[in-house]
Amino acid sequence: MDRESLKLQNSNKHLFYRHLRESDPEIYSCIVQELNRLRDNLELIASENVVSLAVLEAASSVLTNKYAEGYPSARWYGGCKYADEVERIAIKRAKDLFHAEYANVQPHSGTQANLAVYFSVLKPGETILALDIASGGHLSHGHPKNFSGAVYNVVRYGVEKDSQLIDYNQVQELARKHRPKIIVAGHSAYPRILDFDKFKEIAGEVGAYVMADIAHVAGLVIAGLHPNPCQKNIEFVTTTTHKTLRGARGGMILAQERFSKILDSALFPGSQGGPLLHIIAAKAVAFKEAGEPEFKKYQEQVLKNSRTIAQAFISKGYRVMTGGTDNHLNLVDVYSTYKVSGKDSSKWLEEANITVNKNLIPYDTLSPFITSGIRIGSPAVTTRGMKEKEMLVIVELIDKVLKNKGDAEIIARVKDDVRNLLKNFPLYPEISDEQ
Numbered sequence: 001m002d003r004e005s006l007k008l009q010n011s012n013k014h015l016f017y018r019h020l021r022e023s024d025p026e027i028y029s030c031i032v033q034e035l036n037r038l039r040d041n042l043e044l045i046a047s048e049n050v051v052s053l054a055v056l057e058a059a060s061s062v063l064t065n066k067y068a069e070g071y072p073s074a075r076w077y078g079g080c081k082y083a084d085e086v087e088r089i090a091i092k093r094a095k096d097l098f099h100a101e102y103a104n105v106q107p108h109s110g111t112q113a114n115l116a117v118y119f120s121v122l123k124p125g126e127t128i129l130a131l132d133i134a135s136g137g138h139l140s141h142g143h144p145k146n147f148s149g150a151v152y153n154v155v156r157y158g159v160e161k162d163s164q165l166i167d168y169n170q171v172q173e174l175a176r177k178h179r180p181k182i183i184v185a186g187h188s189a190y191p192r193i194l195d196f197d198k199f200k201e202i203a204g205e206v207g208a209y210v211m212a213d214i215a216h217v218a219g220l221v222i223a224g225l226h227p228n229p230c231q232k233n234i235e236f237v238t239t240t241t242h243k244t245l246r247g248a249r250g251g252m253i254l255a256q257e258r259f260s261k262i263l264d265s266a267l268f269p270g271s272q273g274g275p276l277l278h279i280i281a282a283k284a285v286a287f288k289e290a291g292e293p294e295f296k297k298y299q300e301q302v303l304k305n306s307r308t309i310a311q312a313f314i315s316k317g318y319r320v321m322t323g324g325t326d327n328h329l330n331l332v333d334v335y336s337t338y339k340v341s342g343k344d345s346s347k348w349l350e351e352a353n354i355t356v357n358k359n360l361i362p363y364d365t366l367s368p369f370i371t372s373g374i375r376i377g378s379p380a381v382t383t384r385g386m387k388e389k390e391m392l393v394i395v396e397l398i399d400k401v402l403k404n405k406g407d408a409e410i411i412a413r414v415k416d417d418v419r420n421l422l423k424n425f426p427l428y429p430e431i432s433d434e435q
């Protein structure tokens, strides 16, 4: 590289933080330290990923200045010409990606998307049938401390004790008995494919709608590696945009066109105010990326890596829930292997620069604050370029820490190994590290 290009590259490296560094050193320092944390850690949280620089730029763009309550061509404020354009592009890309009739890209988060769907068709006190959190469900699927559990009557289905697979017979029995208005098909910690046909059949029998929450598997859905609920005649589909989909943090609703009016109004003015246009722009950028052939290859690698992780843990004698995985995540019972809790495991691993989260396993005997399991996801390390070979190393390192129950010397050695491994997989090399 000649001197001029090098100079240009180095000046570009400060593009993101130059002004912040001067005007707010405190926040600047936090951001830089977070960047370094991301660089130096193996990120195995199943719900996290690493967005492109293009997504980052859109997320930090001037669109943050714009109020645009309402929808394209029907705003409460003037000056929305470009806001309209951005949102229209995002909607079109979302519909194309998922083959959906309707898309609403305004939800600030996955929880907001779920709230809006419930609010669009349920009256307070009406019934939702959803996966129990202890079996892998999400807070917004009816946890008592969440609005969904506080406002609606929630009935929970679970997984079978032996197979840890969703018990569709139980779903059917509960649906017949409680006649829910919505059946939620979705999870935060379930390593297998969801049978949308089965959910639809059960719902049809009792006159319920299905809401498929594909927050975790949206990227796999786009790549054709998980069934697409939008093509299964399912009424409501919600998702986050920042997990396997690898976009800006946020949510989205996809649905059949006949629900467009009630969904639009359930979101705004029903449950949100002005949209975050900068985030909608960043979602649109991610949708464009997700339409590229590269994205399919990336998702294939996510799946291969996840399966490699499962097999590596199994061959070391761990109990891996459901005996393997069909998606980007694994749920590993650490307690039955080494009598260590998920809480201790995640703490020790964090000390060794390996980030996972503690997780309940089905029929867990430990509390949600302690847990018998850890959840391990492959999306972020796959974005950094890692393949099967590195997954084997990662499992080896995790096993070392757990087998030695957090021994400080072992943790220090594993931390060195992690640093060495990460050297070959740089994160945001375009952003300078000379701070």
Ligand SMILES: Cc1ncc(COP(=O)(O)O)c(C=O)c1O
Residues within 6 Å of the ligand: 047, 108, 109, 110, 111, 112, 138, 140, 186, 187, 188, 213, 214, 215, 216, 240, 250, 251
């Ligand atoms: C299945 C599912 N739905 C909804 C959400 C909520 O997303 P958010 O954190 O953006 O509200 C999550 C987040 O983990 C999730 O796993």
